[in-house]
Amino acid sequence: MLRHGGLVAREAEGPALARAMALRARCFMGEGGALRDADGHDAACRHLIVEDLSGRALCALRWRGFDPGEVLRAAGNEAYDLAPLARWPGRLLEIGRFCTAPEARDGAALRMALAALTRIVVAERATLLFGSASFAGSDPARHGAALAWLGAHHLADPAFRPRRRAREAVPLAGPIGDPRAARAGLPPLLRSYLGMGGVVSDHTVIDRGMNTLHVLCMVDVAKIPPGRVRALRALAFGP
DSSP: OOEEETTEEEEOOHHHHHHHHHHHHHHHHHTTSOOOOOOOOGGGGGEEEEETTTTEEEEEEEEEEEOGGGGGSSGGTTTTEEEGGGGSOEEEEEEEEEOOGGGGSHHHHHHHHHHHHHHHHHHHHHEEEEEEEEESOOOOGGGGGHHHHHHHHHHTTTTTTEOOOSSSEESOOOOOOOOOHHHHTHHHHHHHHHHHTOOOOEEEEEEEETEEEEEEEEEEEEGGGGHHHHHHHHHHHHH
């Protein structure tokens, strides 16, 4: 458990897991949609929730560690060909269903989740984090400049870059226009991953069921900037 600034981050089980799944449904399926989001991978994963002191769910994610030879069992393998990650020289950590409540967009809950994730990385001895970051809506044209900017500046090394598997996907290419406006169109979670040196696949997956676009992002733990490492460790473990 991690407490800071009126927020609590902890492993979600029982009623807390139900609150995390309700938050996932709200974030990925919209108000008035399903009451909870769950799939067949949840039982194999561990879950994290960030709440305020009243127990209101503000951020949630799930995670699962893999040795390279096991990575094809990851949830992301349904949408991406993860075979290149089987060549990664170290333990991997898949992060999924990472979401933040609309009323928690000041960044505090996201920072708490990343601090708790820092503890998980250390405990798992993970050397690579991977998982999808989502854009709202399933129309690639709506996010064309941001997606093209990602493709121009943050593509993963081809040796480890996951390949296309989903039936509906589009390449990260096209006109960028104003770079500042393109970067401003990136979701907060993806901006955080990029700030840690993250890189992305060369395409986005269209998920019409969840009304989102998914971009697979990877963070090499060894390449996280030192200043960011110090900040995350200070929040995760104290100064």
